Amino acid sequence: MSGTGEEAQLRYAWRALSVVSMASILTALGSSSLNVALPQVVRHFDASATAANWILLSFMLTNTGLMVAFGRLADMFGRRTMYLLGLATYTGASLLLGFSPGVWFLIGLRAVQAAGGAMLLTNSAALLADAFPKRHLGRGMGIYIASFSVAQLVGPTLGGFLTDRLGWQWVFWYNVPIGLVCLAWGAVALRRTGSRAHERGIDAAGNLLVLISLGSLLFGLSQVGESGWTDPVVFAGLAVCAVLAPLFLWVERRSPHPVVDVALFRDPPFALGLLTSFLNAVARMAVVLLIALFYQAVRGESPVPAGLKVLPLPVVAMIASACSGMLHAKLTPRTIALLGTSAGTAGLLVLLLNISEDIGYTPIACGLVLIGAGSGMFMPANTTALLDGVSSQRIGIVNAMRLMVQNTGVVVSTALAMSLVTSPLPAGLRQYVFAGTIADVSAQGVAQLVTGYRLALLVMTAISALSVIASLGRHRVADVAAGGIRPSEEPVGKAP
Structure with missing residues (x-):
C-alpha cells in the first residue's frame, strides 16, 4: 500500500474508531452504572431475588444469544446499516426503560435494549479490523478496549450519583442524548459497505x-x-x-450457515484462545458488581461511595489498554494475553485471601488494581490474536463467535457469582442482599454473606487459574505451529 493510500486509510480508521468508541462507552456505561444502582431499583419495585437477578441476566442472555445472528446479518447486509440500527434500538429502549411500570416490564425492555447492544458489539471490532492497516490494528484495538474502561471508570460513580440525586430512572435516561449524538456521527463518519446477497441465510x-x-x-x-x-x-x-x-x-x-463454524475449532490456537476468553470472563466479569454490592450490603454504604470504591479496576484497565500498543511493538499478542490473565488471577487471589467483614480498603484496592491491569492487557491482545489473518469476508462471523463466547462467560460469571454469594444465607434473607439492606436486618446474615463472598472468590480464582493454563497451552501450540512442528514431533529437550 502506498504512503498516501495508507494515510487515507488511517484517517478513515480513526474516524471509525471514534464512532465505535463512543458507542462502546454508551453501552458499557449502561451496564456499569446499573451495577451500582441495582439495590435502588430492587427497592423501588420491591423485587424478589429472582427478579433482581434477571434485571441483569435478561440483558446478558439476549445480547449473547443474538450476537452471532447479527454478525451473520452484518456480513450479508452491511456493518454500517446494522451498527446504526443497533444505536437506534439501544437509545429508544433506554428512553422507555425509565417509564417502566413494573419490574418484569423493565426486564423485558432490558432484553430489547440488549438486542440493540448486540448489533453494536458484534460489529465494533469487525469495523476496526476492516478499517485499520494490519500493522496499526493492535494500537486501534487497544484504544477501543480502553473505551470500555472509561465507561467502567465513570459508570459506578455516575450510577450512584444519578440514583441518589435524580432517581433510578436516570440510570437509563442519560443514555438518550449520548445515543442520539453517536447515531448522528455514525451516519456521517462510517462508510457504506456492500451486501453479500448470494450468501444469505440464517x-x-x-x-x-x-x-x-x-x-x-x-x-x-x-x-x-x-x-x-x-x-x-x-x-x-x-x-x-x-x-x-x-x-x-x-x-x-x-x-x-452455522451459528458456530465448528471447522474453526480445528485450529488449536484459535480454539484455546476462545477457551481462554471464556474462562477469563467467567472469572473476573462479576468483580465490579460483587465489590459494589459488598460495600452496600455488608458495610451499609450508599451507592456513591460504593461506586467510588471500585474505581481502581477501571482506571488501571483503561491505562493498560491504552498503553497496550507499546507492548504490541515488543511482545506477541499471545504473550500479552498470558501476562494479562496471570495478573487477573493474582488479583482475585488477593481478594480471596483478605475478604472479611472488617477488611480495610487497601487489600481490596490492590486486588482491583491487579485485575484491572490484567483486563487491560488481556482483552485487546486476545482480540487481536483471534482476528489476525481472518479474511474480510469472514471477520464478521468470527468476531461474533468471539463475542458470543466472551459474553457467555460474562453471563455465567454474573449468575454463578450471585448464586454463590447468597448460597450460605437462609432463603428469607437473600432478597435483602440485592436491596443492599441486609446489614440493617441481620448481623448473622452479614457473616453468612461474607462466607458466600469467600466461596464465590474461591471458585472465580480457580477458574482464572484454568484460564492461565489454557493461555499457556495456546502459546505453546502456536509456537510449535510457527516452527512447522506438530506437538507430537517436538524435539526432546526443547523448552516449553
Whole structure:
C-alpha cells in the first residue's frame, strides 16, 4: 500500500474508531452504572431475588444469544446499516426503560435494549479490523478496549450519583442524548459497505438452541439464590443445557450457515484462545458488581461511595489498554494475553485471601488494581490474536463467535457469582442482599454473606487459574505451529 493510500486509510480508521468508541462507552456505561444502582431499583419495585437477578441476566442472555445472528446479518447486509440500527434500538429502549411500570416490564425492555447492544458489539471490532492497516490494528484495538474502561471508570460513580440525586430512572435516561449524538456521527463518519446477497441465510435452529440452552443454564443458576443447589428447578435448568449442548453441535455440523463454524475449532490456537476468553470472563466479569454490592450490603454504604470504591479496576484497565500498543511493538499478542490473565488471577487471589467483614480498603484496592491491569492487557491482545489473518469476508462471523463466547462467560460469571454469594444465607434473607439492606436486618446474615463472598472468590480464582493454563497451552501450540512442528514431533529437550 502506498504512503498516501495508507494515510487515507488511517484517517478513515480513526474516524471509525471514534464512532465505535463512543458507542462502546454508551453501552458499557449502561451496564456499569446499573451495577451500582441495582439495590435502588430492587427497592423501588420491591423485587424478589429472582427478579433482581434477571434485571441483569435478561440483558446478558439476549445480547449473547443474538450476537452471532447479527454478525451473520452484518456480513450479508452491511456493518454500517446494522451498527446504526443497533444505536437506534439501544437509545429508544433506554428512553422507555425509565417509564417502566413494573419490574418484569423493565426486564423485558432490558432484553430489547440488549438486542440493540448486540448489533453494536458484534460489529465494533469487525469495523476496526476492516478499517485499520494490519500493522496499526493492535494500537486501534487497544484504544477501543480502553473505551470500555472509561465507561467502567465513570459508570459506578455516575450510577450512584444519578440514583441518589435524580432517581433510578436516570440510570437509563442519560443514555438518550449520548445515543442520539453517536447515531448522528455514525451516519456521517462510517462508510457504506456492500451486501453479500448470494450468501444469505440464517441458522434459525442453531440460534434457537443457543437461546434455549443458555437460558436454561441461567434460569437454573438464578434460582440457586432462592432455592439452593438441590432444588429440582435448578437441576432441570442445568440438565436441559447439558442435553441441548451436544444437539447444538450436531445441528451446527450440518447447517450451511452455522451459528458456530465448528471447522474453526480445528485450529488449536484459535480454539484455546476462545477457551481462554471464556474462562477469563467467567472469572473476573462479576468483580465490579460483587465489590459494589459488598460495600452496600455488608458495610451499609450508599451507592456513591460504593461506586467510588471500585474505581481502581477501571482506571488501571483503561491505562493498560491504552498503553497496550507499546507492548504490541515488543511482545506477541499471545504473550500479552498470558501476562494479562496471570495478573487477573493474582488479583482475585488477593481478594480471596483478605475478604472479611472488617477488611480495610487497601487489600481490596490492590486486588482491583491487579485485575484491572490484567483486563487491560488481556482483552485487546486476545482480540487481536483471534482476528489476525481472518479474511474480510469472514471477520464478521468470527468476531461474533468471539463475542458470543466472551459474553457467555460474562453471563455465567454474573449468575454463578450471585448464586454463590447468597448460597450460605437462609432463603428469607437473600432478597435483602440485592436491596443492599441486609446489614440493617441481620448481623448473622452479614457473616453468612461474607462466607458466600469467600466461596464465590474461591471458585472465580480457580477458574482464572484454568484460564492461565489454557493461555499457556495456546502459546505453546502456536509456537510449535510457527516452527512447522506438530506437538507430537517436538524435539526432546526443547523448552516449553
